[in-house]
Amino acid sequence: MEELRRMIQGIKFTQLIAGEVFRIDVPLNREEMLAKLQESEPIFLRHIQPIDRIVPIQGNADDLQALSELVRHARMRWENGSTAIHLRRVEGTSFPYSAADTKAVLDAVIMELGGETTMQSPEQILSIFAGQSELYVGWGTPAEQLSDWPGGAIRFQREDDQISRAKFKLLEAERAFKLYLETFREALDIGAAPGGWTQLLLERGLRVTSVDPAELHPKLAAYPRLTALKKNASDVQFAPGTFDLLVCDMSWSPMQMAKLVLEKADALRDGAAAVITVKLMHKKPLQTIRDVVSKLETVFELRKAKQLFHNRDEITLYLVKR
Ligand SMILES: C[S@@+](CC[C@H](N)C(=O)[O-])C[C@H]1O[C@@H](n2cnc3c(N)ncnc32)[C@H](O)[C@@H]1O
Structure with a gap:
């Protein structure tokens, strides 16, 4: 937070997961914000997603319906290359679906639109963060989001002969x-x-x-x-x-x-x-x-x-x- 505060005057923080995830509001447009991050990438920021849409959570199948509609209306983007769906959830969110279920539904919508979905090396990522009562939805390339893993949490498989976690x-x-x-x-x-x-x-x-x-x-x-x-x-x-x-x-x-x-x-x-x-x-x-x-x-x-x-x-x- 300190790094970002020094970088962007007038930035406002709202904590979503204590010490881990926060929402920022900045007096910059998307391009200006991305340019700042490219110019000098913060050391402690592993992942960032834009908030292109905020969807209120209903707590039932309407949520998946709303996300599917959102994807359908963003049709042009799915024609630009392979897409990964990333979902992260805050503890206690009223969004009832797992990442796997959400992904399965949205993958099907993208494929129905003629797009391609992938888990690895996507060209673009649809990131969804499920807060307590709202879904924050945003699109971006892995470079723009600073990582192609949900939340920058890259995981490697532990091997049998591995000597240390280091x-x-x-x-x-x-x-x-x-x-x-x-x-x-x-x-x-x-x-x-x-x-x-x-x-x-x-x-x-x-x-x-x-x-x-x-x-x-x-x-x-x-x-x-x-x-x-x-x-x-x-x-x-x-x-x-x-x-x-x-x-x-x-x-x-x-x-x-x-x-x-x-x-x-x-x-x-x-x-x-x-x-x-x-x-x-x-x-x-x-x-x-x-x-x-x-x-x-x-x-x-x-x-x-x-x-x-x-x-x-x-x-x-x-x-x-x-
Ligand atoms: C975190 S461990 C390294 C783990 C290692 N990278 C791995 O992948 O298994 C730190 C190591 O640094 C060593 N160390 C600390 N001071 C040292 C020094 N002055 N010279 C050589 N090794 C040192 C310690 O003995 C310890 O084994």
Whole structure:
């Protein structure tokens, strides 16, 4: 909220789900609002949907009827490419239908109109948020809504041999920053244990040097492309220009982490990428982020800072060495 307040004068907030979802009213039109978000995407905003229509909830089949009518009248849009229907509900809403039921009905209407529906990689999204007594309905592309997952809540399937849930963070970063991990060759993973990130990098075909005083999961011993150093990162040194990717997920004091990353920067080639989590330990997260970023910017260029769905009290930075 603070980020948006600083960005848009006269913005008004109404909370829909405490600490999670809010409605904003802004003295801007849709294009102006989208342009502002594109210009500098807020770190803590994962998803936004326009409110093109507000439908009062009746609590019976009339609600589905009203949504179907709304879709029919927006016919032109369904001819523009595949559409996904996203529905989210506030607890206690009087809207009686599940996301699956609503989707089934609206998918049928879109198909009847000659449109195409999809779950994955849609060209446009019809987002419906069921509040206590009103449905907020809006259309947009995934880029405009900042995510192609309902509410930005991207979910990955847990695999049987997965070492840690932390792996989801790097998987999400890969998508959020359009990173294509398989295009890198030689990675340094600082704060690697138990090894979820290292596992993903190895699976993507990279050679990995992992540094952590704690034990890596024994499963990782099966990878010949892994060099595991059971050490504190401040006690290891590498030849200049060894790595083209640095990842660091240390859950440590942000400024100490930044200092340590800078110490390792010589080991990176020019143009090397870095994916780093920043723990937000203090009350002033925006200030902490500013301090850490300005320290790292002595060597790196910041490409994007985002609180990912799988980040808790932290954010993830994507940087490139100058
Ligand atoms: C959140 S865990 C990392 C999880 C890991 N990314 C994964 O996917 O499994 C943080 C790790 O950072 C390590 N760590 C903290 N300070 C460190 C330092 N100075 N040098 C190396 N590792 C450190 C801790 O031992 C711990 O294993």
